[in-house]
Amino acid sequence: MQRLPLSYIRPGMKTFEEVVDAQGRVLCGKGVELTESMLQKFQELGVSYITVEGTPVKLPWEKTLEEELELLEKRFSGVKDEFLLHVKEVLKEVLMMKHSSGAKNG
Amino acid sequence: MADPSEKRKEVKKKIRKLEGLPALPPIIQKLNALIEDERSSLTQIADLIEKDQVITTKVLRLANSAFYGFPRKVSTVQQAMMLLGINVLKILIMTSSIFEIISKEDVGLWEHSVGVAACAKILAEMKEVSDPQEIATAGLLHDLGKVVQMIAFKEDYEEVKRKVEDGLSPLQAELEVFGIDHAEMGAFLMMQWNLPERLIEMVNSHHDLSRSKKYRKESALLHLADLLVHARGYGETTYVGLPPFDPKALTILKVDPSEIKEIYLKLEPRLYELKFFTEELKREMT
The missing domain is CATH 3.90.105.10 (Molybdopterin biosynthesis moea protein, domain 2)
Known part of the structure; x- marks a missing residue:
């Protein structure tokens, strides 16, 4: 997206x-x-x-999904709090959805 | 090492005198007088603003920016005034002078602040907190104290950064160096500027909810917005990871963890728009 x-x-x-x-x-x-x-x-x-849908335009400041997920891990390193870990899972989900081609959802 | 409590006094004195800090633009004082005078009309107020070309450009630009999200183009100051309300416009003019400083010194912090403003507005709308636009302004100003450190206490600020690199938490580092943290510093400057009490309390307590008395919901909101934007990784601050989070914010604000996805889904498109906006301004600065 x-x-x-x-x-x-x-x-x-x-x-x-x-x-x-x-x-x-x-x-x-x-x-x-x-x-x-x-x-x-x-x-x-x-x-x-x-x-x-998808990421049709290459924007100079936009990171790839791999880079995003790597940085997410870094930001959350050492986090054990249940709510914060939930935030992390939600973010992962949102990032994957954002970078998916969107072909499945009509 | 210098005595932090002595340093604290020095910091407050400097802020009180606005030494090396931005004063409110003179137009604000004239504007205040006009606004307080019941006889003055909207046209008169718009005329005053339009005399200042730089401010007019900023007002129109910000009114048209993604931050406000008005679907129609705003092309006159009077229109902007009607859409935003005169109080917001006042705050806008004030913050635009801060923007200038922030953007020159540290674009990352500015981006973080704009992101928190957008997130705070989304939360305010979801949780029906009054005047979401004012809440967004608190988001914009929440790290004002850091700007104070950067521009008026450059060397001390470098020391804070060194201490953070050595493993101290940013708030602890600030307390050791200044005897006061950026939240209180920012709130103190906002007091000198006579900004609304609600905004001041929100900024003061954004890392420590026990500092909020009258506006607990609003303070919890800003605390959560700051966390969510850090977690998303938009903009930059002294935190490499996440700032400490007080789960009481969720109870006070009645946010269920299941709502976090909805918040991020609303925030993500806004962050895109803001990125286009900040990139555009960055290009202009160079």
Whole structure:
């Protein structure tokens, strides 16, 4: 999953979350493949960011899943508290989901 | 070694006199006078702000930034004022001068603060704490004391870092060097600036919930937001691992562990937007 400014979005990318307009109306559901005409409409309606599936754009500051998981282990090294370990598991889950291609969830 | 209690007095004195510290921009004082005067109109207030081009740019930029998340473009100060409210705008103008210092000295800390602000806002909305935007501002300012250390006590700050490298916890290191930790330092500066009591108490108690008396829920909220952003690994602070966490925060705030996933799922897209925003500002600085 990546949340990107509209200018980064290309036709063929799939939505990970609903696209919402300036008035909070839903313009497009989850898992929809975006088309050129949809993107044009989004621009007219003032949509600034869209969350898409997978990681289609290489951002200079973005880490790979392996790097993320390695750093997560480092941050949590020596942690034994039950709640904190739960936070770590949740983060792992969120990171894996974020980096998955998203092909399975429609 | 210097006596920490003597050092503590010196630190407080310096903050009281704002020696080497940012004073509130003069426009804030004029703004205060205008706001207090019941006869002044929104247009008058907007006019005053618009006289200062730098501040106008900042206000519009921040109003349009991901941090606030207004879906429509905000293009005038008056619009920004109506959307944000005059009090938020005041805090915005104040913090933008801090931003400038933080960004020059330490971008990592600034990113951490912006992340905590976003997380605090999400928690405030989830737990129906009043005025989530003000809560976000507390997130933005929670490590203000560290900024004070960086800009007004450079050498001592280096010593704190050395002690942390030698294995001391950051809070202990601060107490040994300054006789006061960054939470109390930040709160003390916020007091000099006459910021709202709720914000001051939150900042003061963000590493020690027993310091909060009147705003326990808000303080617990900031404590949790700080932990969650450290755990996510967004931005940088003196903590390599996690800051100490007091599980009482969960009880006070009525957060169930099963809610943590929902919080991170809401936070992650915000962090993306913030990263674009901070990267953009970083590019401008160089």
